Amino acid sequence: MSSREAAGDPVRRRRSGTRSVTLQDVAAIAGVSAQTVSRVLRIPDEVSPETRDRVRTALREAGYVPNLSARNLASNRSKIVATVIPSLSASIFSETLTGLSSVLAPEGYQLLLGYTDYDDKREEELIRSLLGRRPDGFFMTGALHSPAVIKMLKASRVPVVETWDWIDTPLDTLVGFSNEDAMYAMVSSLHEAGYRAPCFVGSLLEGDHRSRRRLDGYLRAVGTYWPGREPRVVDASAYPLALESGARLLEVARQAHPESDVLVFSTDIYANGALLAATSRGIAVPEEIAVAGFGDFELSRMLRPALTTVALPNTTIGQEAARMLLTRMRGERPERTKVDMGFEIRRRESA
Amino acid sequence: MSSREAAGDPVRRRRSGTRSVTLQDVAAIAGVSAQTVSRVLRIPDEVSPETRDRVRTALREAGYVPNLSARNLASNRSKIVATVIPSLSASIFSETLTGLSSVLAPEGYQLLLGYTDYDDKREEELIRSLLGRRPDGFFMTGALHSPAVIKMLKASRVPVVETWDWIDTPLDTLVGFSNEDAMYAMVSSLHEAGYRAPCFVGSLLEGDHRSRRRLDGYLRAVGTYWPGREPRVVDASAYPLALESGARLLEVARQAHPESDVLVFSTDIYANGALLAATSRGIAVPEEIAVAGFGDFELSRMLRPALTTVALPNTTIGQEAARMLLTRMRGERPERTKVDMGFEIRRRESA
DNA sequence: AGCGCTATCGGTAGCGCTAACAGAAGACCT
DNA sequence: AGGTCTTCTGTTAGCGCTACCGATAGCGCT
Missing domain, CATH: 1.10.260.40 (lambda repressor-like DNA-binding domains)
Incomplete structure (x- = not known):
């Protein structure tokens, strides 16, 4: 002036x-x-x-x-949905992301992405930094979080949707399925098919909560069908999430529990790797050893023998989670704060 | 009051x-x-x-x-790198993203992700909305953009790194390789191996520029090795990027060009799908028909027969692009604004 | 004692935008 | 005619933070 x-x-x-x-x-x-x-x-x-x-x-x-920063500051709305996934390379989550984004993008929301690498400490830092953008909503993969994370999210009063898991009292809303029940159903199905010596092969990694829940389902099933029997378990934590690891784990499992008649993997990636390796090495599947997976990737039904596995609502979880968030972000209460998207056992040739 | x-x-x-x-x-x-x-x-x-x-x-x-919005507004720095990829589900880019993020995250940068679905119009809208956050840097997959995109990016004065392609005059910096040369090298290698009737199978989609560049390389190679010969080409635009499509395209290609002795796919996804289908249907690979891919996914080396393909610097592109951006975001000039990350022909059993 | 320097802290303006209000002008009603 | 209501536009005061400048105290030195 x-x-x-x-x-x-x-x-x-x-x-x-x-x-x-x-x-x-x-x-x-x-x-x-x-x-x-x-x-x-x-x-x-x-x-x-x-x-x-x-x-x-x-x-x-x-x-x-x-300038959306200025708009954000003035209006107290950011049009950002913070998105936490365990890993970028796990293609399985990319389908969920696609579902999520397909519903949110038309409403003008952008995804701010972060991944934890299955590490709780990293999740904590990640969420702190994501909260800094004052997102309007929070998408979480998994539903088991450290007290610090829970505290931060509660304090922020941001609508949160947890996914890919099933618990009694979600932070806010939940769209998922029970990994435990799914694995239990898989073992039931295998038991029904006549298998008598299943062996679980999966990550027991600290931060990989979903894999642990699958183990829980396996243990519960063993308790039901083979009471008193020591469950056969192979820890895959040391192996990266890759087909190659499945090939290695096939060896490891057969060494550790030679009497197993079916290997129950915690993910299709390992299972398909094992399947490919078995074919290469002339091990007959399912005659010599049967194989079951978890996730139903596209490859799983293309391979010969095709993989028996659990089909998960990859894409629909993302879409439903997005709808849930939209409702909450409008300040409304959804009819149900917990949505069970279910799962499906896919019996194929490998078991 | x-x-x-x-x-x-x-x-x-x-x-x-x-x-x-x-x-x-x-x-x-x-x-x-x-x-x-x-x-x-x-x-x-x-x-x-x-x-x-x-x-x-x-x-x-x-x-x-x-509150990072407030910080952003006051300091005129956002600590955001806008990231544009064609598709979330193409796992190949997730490796690049992992590389990118692994270098940027320690420096406090967050990735704001957007995908174009191979649609130039969507790319334009996407970039406009990403620019709204005033990112400190821009990561682009591909190096061919509409005039509107170029204008916006230039006007914004944001450091940009283009990737996964090779052109003479990038917008700002470029970290990639020549899709055309790679495909040319592949066909050369096939020619050297004795193949005489190659057929290109790939997307000719408007927005899928990299696939088109691969076609260019193929056409150039045909011109070199079989001058005057009408090139065999199958358009895969109508087929989604999935293994299943590869199975279908195997049929289509053999129908359209029965005399072909090798199918050269524009991506490993199609190629692996074709490989799996051939095995299922008892078509001998490479005797009856050989198959070559592009991308060298993990599956490609696990299958039997293993896929002959072009290995690309997936992860390292992301890392190098991140370093390039960091330099530019510090306001410095990198020694070279164009970095050729190269490629490698992987001869395996399928061709 | 006085000078210049550094280390440490506070005050203020402003980043670009929107919420909240104010006001003008016309439409409509009694 | 006067009042009320609606439609449209402008003014003002922040949102939470940092850049920029100043102020003060303490230090070593002459």
Whole structure:
């Protein structure tokens, strides 16, 4: 202001700024106030058609791109959904992400992605940094979290949807299925098919909660069908999530429990790797050893023998979770805060 | 309102705000100014040890989570790298993302992810919305973009790294390889191995630029080794990127060009699907028909026969691109703005 | 004692936007 | 005619943070 020329003139601060086009610039071109431009962007119906057109022309002419940080700060809404997955490379989650994004993107939400690498400590840091963006919603893979995580999320009052698991009291909402029941059902199915010596092969990694829940289901099934029997278990924690590991684990399992008649893997990746290795080495599946998986990847039904496995609602979990979040983000209460998406045993040739 | 009773009392505006802990709150607890708290977070060395400890205690006690939107607005840095990939489900890019993130995360950068589904129009909208967050850097898959995209990115003055392709004049920096040369090399290798009737099978989709470049390489090779010969090409655009499609395309290609002795697929996904289908149907590979792929997925070397394919620097592209961005985001000029990560022909049993 | 320096802290303006209010102009009603 | 209501636009005050500048105290040195 020129009124500050006088003696006690306060210092004139200059900040670099974005040096990109602002609402003010557009307003100047269109000959209206910044507020009106803002309205054209957010609630065009409340602006008269003539001004609206004029402003829109100015917007195009100036090449305006709204600064969402500023919008976020002023409106207290970020249009961001923070998304926590265990790993980028596990293709299984990418289907869930696709489902999630396909529902959220049309509503103008962006996904801010982070992965934990199955490490609880990393999850904690990740969530802290994601919370910094003040997301409108939180998508979590898994439903077992450290007290620190729970505390942070509760304190933030952000709508949260937990997925891919099943617990009694979710943080906020839950869209998933019971890994334990699914594995139990798998072993039941194998028992029914006549198998008598199953061996569980899966990650017992600290941070891989879903794999542990599958183990729980396996243990419970063994308790039911072979009471008193020491369960056969092979820990796969040391093996990366890759087909190659499945090949190795086939060896390890047959060494550790030669009497096993079926290997029950905690994921299709291992199972398919084992299947491929068995074929290469001339081990007959399912005659010599049967194989079962978890996840029903596309490869699982393409291989010969095709893999017996548990089909999971990969994509639909993402879509349903997105709908749940949308409801919560509108401030409404969904009819049900827990949705069981179920699972399905797929009996094929491998077992 | 009771607060406005007084005569000249200026209107007292109340905004809801985040209602979460702010710097002010922490400052009040620690008995210092907000500015000092801010310094403890950003440049702790400039604060005396005693105050620093006091502030840190207060930060913990209050459960402070910085509002990055506000920080972004004030500092004009977002610590966000916008990341554009064609598809979430193409596992091949997830490796690149892992590489990217593994280098950027330790530096405090978050990935804001978007995917285009191989659609140029969607890419444009996506980039506009990503730019709204004022990212510090831009990671692009591919190097061929619409004029509108180029204009927006140039205007934003954000460091950009294009990847997975090779062109003369990148927008800013480029970390990739030549899809055309790679495919040319593959066909050369097949020619050298004695194949005489190759057939290209791949997406000719408008937005799938990399696949088209592979076709270009194929066409050039045919021109070199079989001058005058009409190139055999099967358009796979209508088939989703899945193993199942490979099975179908095997049929289609053998129908369309029965005399082909080798099918050259634009991606390992199709190629592996074809391989699996051939095995199921008793078609001998490579005797009856040989198969070559592009990408070298893990499955490709696990199958029997193992797939002859082109190995690409999936993960290292991400890492190198991240380093490139870091340099540019520091405002420095990298020694080279174009880095060729190369490729490698992997001769295996399928061809 | 006075000077210049550094280390440490606080005050203030402003980043670009929107919520909340205010006001003008016309439409409509009694 | 006067009042009320609606439609449209502008003004103002923040949102939570950091850049920028100043102020103060303490230090070593002449």
